Amino acid sequence: MREENCIFCRIANGEIPSKTLYEDEKFRVILDLGPATNGHALILPKEHYADLFELPKETAGEVMQLAQRMAGLMKDRLGCEGLNLVQNNGELAGQTVFHFHMHIIPRYPADGQKIGWKPREVSQEELEDIKNKITG
Numbered sequence: 001m002r003e004e005n006c007i008f009c010r011i012a013n014g015e016i017p018s019k020t021l022y023e024d025e026k027f028r029v030i031l032d033l034g035p036a037t038n039g040h041a042l043i044l045p046k047e048h049y050a051d052l053f054e055l056p057k058e059t060a061g062e063v064m065q066l067a068q069r070m071a072g073l074m075k076d077r078l079g080c081e082g083l084n085l086v087q088n089n090g091e092l093a094g095q096t097v098f099h100f101h102m103h104i105i106p107r108y109p110a111d112g113q114k115i116g117w118k119p120r121e122v123s124q125e126e127l128e129d130i131k132n133k134i135t136g
Ligand code: AMP
Pocket: 007, 018, 030, 031, 032, 033, 034, 035, 087, 088, 094, 095, 096, 097, 098
């Protein structure tokens, strides 16, 4: 299914031009228009899935294989020394376009970016409680 008003549906299916790095029948990989670093790319499925929760299991596996392939290209061609994969789900988590996408962010010395979180203190009891909530 494709959604009429979804910008990434339109880009992925070629209705809106993009700087395409890779394309096959299921995916398009494009350069991000607001890049964190040189080569910041997005993997877009051509079908519309809002987020990870909607993504079929098989497609999820294919996304990771494609990310690995693109990562290799970034290393060989751009000479990046590190790389972040980022994938936001839900507004609270920073998602702004509600069509599943995986960010591929090549990293370079002194690129001025910081992708991360602020670690909190946690007790063993809290960890045990959370573990039981998830797995119990
Ligand atoms: P997220 O915050 O994870 O939803 O990421 C959305 C990303 O899409 C941002 O990094 C934007 O810079 C990027 N973006 C939004 N519109 C476009 C577009 N038309 N072409 C390429 N990238 C886009």
